[in-house]
Amino acid sequence: MPVPAAVARRPSPQVLDQAADWLVRLTAGDATDADREAWRRWLAADPAHARAWEGIEALTQKFGVVPPRVGLAALDRPQSLARRRALEKLVLLVSVGGAGWFGYRHLAADADGTLLHTGKEAPREVSLADGTRVVLDAGTRLEVAFDATQRLLVLGEGRVLVETATDPAARHRPFVVATRDGRLTALGTRFSVRQCSQGSRLAVYDGAVEIRPRDPAAGVQVLQAGQRTRFDAGSIAPARPVDEQMAAWASGMLFADRMPLGAFVEQLAHYRHGWLRCDPAVAGLRISGAFPLDDTDRVLAALADALPVRIDSLTRYWVTVGPR
Numbered sequence: 001m002p003v004p005a006a007v008a009r010r011p012s013p014q015v016l017d018q019a020a021d022w023l024v025r026l027t028a029g030d031a032t033d034a035d036r037e038a039w040r041r042w043l044a045a046d047p048a049h050a051r052a053w054e055g056i057e058a059l060t061q062k063f064g065v066v067p068p069r070v071g072l073a074a075l076d077r078p079q080s081l082a083r084r085r086a087l088e089k090l091v092l093l094v095s096v097g098g099a100g101w102f103g104y105r106h107l108a109a110d111a112d113g114t115l116l117h118t119g120k121e122a123p124r125e126v127s128l129a130d131g132t133r134v135v136l137d138a139g140t141r142l143e144v145a146f147d148a149t150q151r152l153l154v155l156g157e158g159r160v161l162v163e164t165a166t167d168p169a170a171r172h173r174p175f176v177v178a179t180r181d182g183r184l185t186a187l188g189t190r191f192s193v194r195q196c197s198q199g200s201r202l203a204v205y206d207g208a209v210e211i212r213p214r215d216p217a218a219g220v221q222v223l224q225a226g227q228r229t230r231f232d233a234g235s236i237a238p239a240r241p242v243d244e245q246m247a248a249w250a251s252g253m254l255f256a257d258r259m260p261l262g263a264f265v266e267q268l269a270h271y272r273h274g275w276l277r278c279d280p281a282v283a284g285l286r287i288s289g290a291f292p293l294d295d296t297d298r299v300l301a302a303l304a305d306a307l308p309v310r311i312d313s314l315t316r317y318w319v320t321v322g323p324r
Contacts, residue, residue: 018042019052114144118158120273122252122294131165132175135250137194138271138293151175159194161250162186164207181232182213187222192247196230203228203242211236254291254299261285261307265321272296274317281323282309 022039025031043049116126118140126134128144130151136142140158150173153160164175164186175186177193179200184193189207193200202209204223211221214233221236223229228242248255254271256264262283269276271293285307291299303321304311312320 015046015048015052019049022053116140116142116144120271122271122292123250128165130167130169133163133165135161137161137249146173149173153177155179155193155195155200157195159192159249161190161192161247163190164188182211182218185210185212189225192250199230199232201228201230203246205242205244205247248290249293252293254293256287256289256291258286258288261287261303261309261321268293268296268299274315274319276319277321279320279322282307282321285309 022042025035026039043053116136118124118136118138120138123135123137126136128134128151129146132151134142134153137159140160141156142158142160143154143156145152145154148171151167153162153176155177160177162175162177167173167175177184177186179193179195181200184191184202187208187210189204189209191202191204191207191209193202202211202223204225204227206225208222208224211223211229211231213219213231213236218231218234218236221229221239223239226242227239228246229239230237245255245257254264254267260283262278262280264287265276265278265283268291276296287303287307291302300311300319300321303309304324308324309321310324312322314320
């Protein structure tokens, strides 16, 4: 069986480690001309080196993480310069090590009436019959219900990122996402929708989306690019600014910016089978970086090296992050 092109082009873990080494060295503040010349030689030595470096640059630009703070585990205690650089390198290796950076599983959903469901896994991308791209987060249930009058997605639970395509049908059909709380009509856009236990959450990254709660008395509101809100069946909350980093999950990454460790572990557990918890004694530690969602074991191992914590595994499916 031939190897898929995307996989064949993916740099090896060893090359990714080398690229991470170079990023840390060049952004440490004391890089010499000799260092930069050595880096240029490494870059030109193999096309895989260039692909790995391009991936690091794309990651730091996309998530707004500017070297040398990429992957810095920000602890609430003084650190020596050597220790901080070690932490930067360590978590950076996690940031670029997984397939979540170079791509995630893809499938086609061409048939109307398709029911898509994800478990505890890295996000996956779906191509709809009209060319629309949808990324499903872990724990998502989505029904595709296109007909002659509309292109309808019914979000039963979970979260999706939608990038709509122009309707190829002769008669333009509106693109609608329905949640338990109402209907969202896309106006040429890229947006995410999350079905929560209490209400729905919408973030618009491009274009605009019309919100129409189930109760007509709640009115109708159009959310523009750069805005987010939450709504339920009877109301729409005031719009707030949206951050592009909020969509990091759709690229198979978990982005953290001085996030409390307890909250980080809670989010990571969403993508891991079994039971994962954080001991309250270390829940207040802060961490920053971009982490691959398809390799939670490696993320946990990095936490143990970068923070004063230990990973206690009763079994593969019963794990606690606690004090060292």
